Amino acid sequence: MPASSRSRGVTTAAALVAALAVLPLVVVGVQASAGGPGTAIDFLFRPRVGELLVHTGQLIAVTVPATIAVGTLAAWLVERTDLPGAGWWRTLLLAPLAVPAFVSAYAWISLAPAMTGFLGAALVTTLAYFPFVFLPVAALLRVLDGTEEEAARSLGLGPLAATRRTVLPRLRPAISGGALLVALHLLAEFGVLEMMRFQTFTTAIMQQYAVGFSDTAGSLLASVLALLCLLVLTVEVVARGHRRVARVGAGAHRGAESVPLGPWKVPALLSLAVLVALALVVPLVMIARWLLVGTEAVAGEDLLRVALTTVGLALLGGLLTTLLALPGAWLLNRGRSALSLVLERVTFVASALPGVVVALALVTLTVRWARPLYQTVGLLVLAYAILFLPRAMVSLRSGLAAAPPELTEAARSLGARGPEAFVRVVLPQAAPSVLTGFVLVALAIGTELTATLLLAPTGAETLALAFWSASSELDYAAAAPYAAVMVALSVPLTLLLRRQILEER
């Protein structure tokens, strides 16, 4: 087969995947405009929607800066100072990622029932999401060359000023990337905010679904939420800036000197300890406490059945997502064209949509036009794939980069045909990264709540659904076993991500 037609096949496949990823956006838009502009204006321009907008804005305005401050400072302490036990702190500061945010909210609300409303919502989301900033900043700080800092010091700047003038600007892409993730998660967050009785667009969409199934009102709210996501994405592109972070030329890499903390050592250790206590110890202790209170709250076989369903869905979803990410990643890897970049961006934008928007769109779509898919495992898994494509894509790209085109060509010249060359040459090289992407997707699916709530087929119950149904009746003891299993299943995520920091070069 000539190379051009092969690459046309891959391009077509990548374009189909991108089309699939934007489908929810199109469906929600069509459904929202179904009532005509009059309905839309009447519904959207009223105090209630203003209130939702203010709530959503408040949360972003407080939580995003808070996670940036906490995440960046913690990363600097761990990677750039003589903090005792830095390796341990690194693991402990990533560990909150193993506790789904809604489990953390459950722990806090059962510890301090009065802690509802904005303060509770901001506290829990900050504690749950600061690792999104910590992770990229720590990874970057670890590899950032120390010479600029030294030059600044030799020119007379103090240690703090040198850090501020040379390190902080170079951290901008990592910080803004982390902040973007936090903002998108906040827009999509449902469980935490519902428990904290703090209403935003996502909780309002869920409520609208409860009232009217897939009606126009729900799609109107979902369109506003999608616009907010696009706004956040645009802001991030601007905030990231175009500054060059990498040094030019290979040269010998030199790590930075670690800054002696001196008298600040004790306060630094204390604040990290408080952070870990709030973000990790509180949830774990509360889960353990409720486990002990209600040892018979959940039958072992129920727990096992629900856990198996969850794992099955996670693996199916991981598999489909990895397969769908393959054409796009391959294209990007074998030459960056304008088309491949557009396809990548489109996939990412669509995947920035909250689970509830994607799910609502798929319900609307299948109930009207694709009935055989309606209420099937297939549709749920497809929603997962749309939501988590970028996770697989990022890992796949780094994996494929490890198997350069020359290797495939060499294999062909030795007589291996296309598929054989792929299986024998590319796959072995790319396998570790493919697996990483697969695991990242599977773990995200394991704790997904909103899309699962809307799309789960008759009879299917996942850990997140079972946890949610118990905890929304404030039956903390019955929710605890499901929470514990979700945390246990998410531990590998933390370990994987920790390795990602350590291996960053």
Add this chain to the structure above:
Amino acid sequence: MPRRRRSLLAALLTLPLALTACGGGEEYVPDPEALQIYSSQHKNVTEAWAEAFTEETGIKTQVRSGQDSSMGHQIVQEGEASPADVFLTENSPAMTVVERAGLLAEIAPETAAQVADHLVPSSGDWVAIAARSTVLVYNPEEIAEAELPDSLMDLADPAWKGRWGGAPGGADFQAIVAGMLADQGEEATGQWLEALQDNAEIYQNNIATMKAVNAGEVPVGVMYHYYWYRDQAGDRSGSGNTQLHYFGNEDPGAFVSLSAGGVLAGSDRAEEAQQFLAYVTSPEGQQVLADSGSMEYAVGTGVASDPALPPLDSLNAPPVDPFTLNSEQVIALMTDAGVL
């Protein structure tokens, strides 16, 4: 690639198929052999009915659980091709949504005969399967019995600002408002909803409301009776500090809501669906409800509800026709008031 890694990859590829097979994969698709029951009734009650029915008749059943309003609209959108054969609700307005869309088959006269005349709409399209009463739950440590409101309408008074709770996002509360709308008219109900938006503490559901009152977060809450009786029959951890106040006196706060059962006109198992509904309203079926611990009122003739409950006919409910309750108008009013 190292052999170990290759077998790991192979295992990962085949595992999901194996898992979905042994995790009971076949139960996630509508079983063409089974009667499809869409239910927004309590899961344990529906399942108790379905199991007892299968045991008696040998007819397989499959239950899809949902929420009242959502599921009613879902059936309407699914239209004639809906997989549902039977629909059971918690509150009648969800059934009315399906009825107005013309998607219900007339229920068998024998089924209608198993409940009192006033529990079947004149259309004969559905039948009451259970009932629940509105109550005011209060915390005697926070408020004296003498200070309780005489009417649900009184909660609109600014004096109650921040002092009462409810779950207006849920179908239960919306049914209470539908009762109020039928009894008090649009203007009074609209004003009451605006006051709710200003005054009330909003909770996720009835249980959260009750537990908030129990914990002293708010002195009183509006909800249905059975959550309280269920908790009292259990460890009382969610209601130990609370009492119930029945408004009576034909007040909107004494509204009794009917749970409804209907057969879908598009059902391809119409006969079995009719059989199921006949079973649910039969003395055996109603006894299953009474024994389920759900603490809802049985509505079948000759079947007593749980002895802990005050008799249904002693509640002095407002004279509201349950068959004209208009949930769409309630949603519109709630949207106007900014509650939704």
